[in-house]
Amino acid sequence: MGKYSFEFKKKVVLAYLNGESECTYLSKIYDVPAKRNIEQWVPNFWRSRFTAFTKK
Numbered sequence: 001m002g003k004y005s006f007e008f009k010k011k012v013v014l015a016y017l018n019g020e021s022e023c024t025y026l027s028k029i030y031d032v033p034a035k036r037n038i039e040q041w042v043p044n045f046w047r048s049r050f051t052a053f054t055k056k
Contacts, residue, residue, distance in 0.1 A: 004032075012038055013045045 012030050016023065016038060023035040023042075032038060 004037075009041050013041050016042060017045075 012026055012032065015021065015026055021029070023038040026038055027035040
């Protein structure tokens with residue numbers, strides 16, 4: 001299993017998409033060491049509607 005669960009990624013991505021904050025601030029709030037992780041999760045959401053977050 002990955003470091004972050006599906007539900008956690010979903011929560012962070014939805015916070016970003018709802019305009020709560022930018023990736024830099026969200027990475028601090030949710031204790032994600034690199035904002036790059038969040039920046040990668042967002043397009044994965046658009047491409048696969050959260051199926052990209054599940055372990056294959």
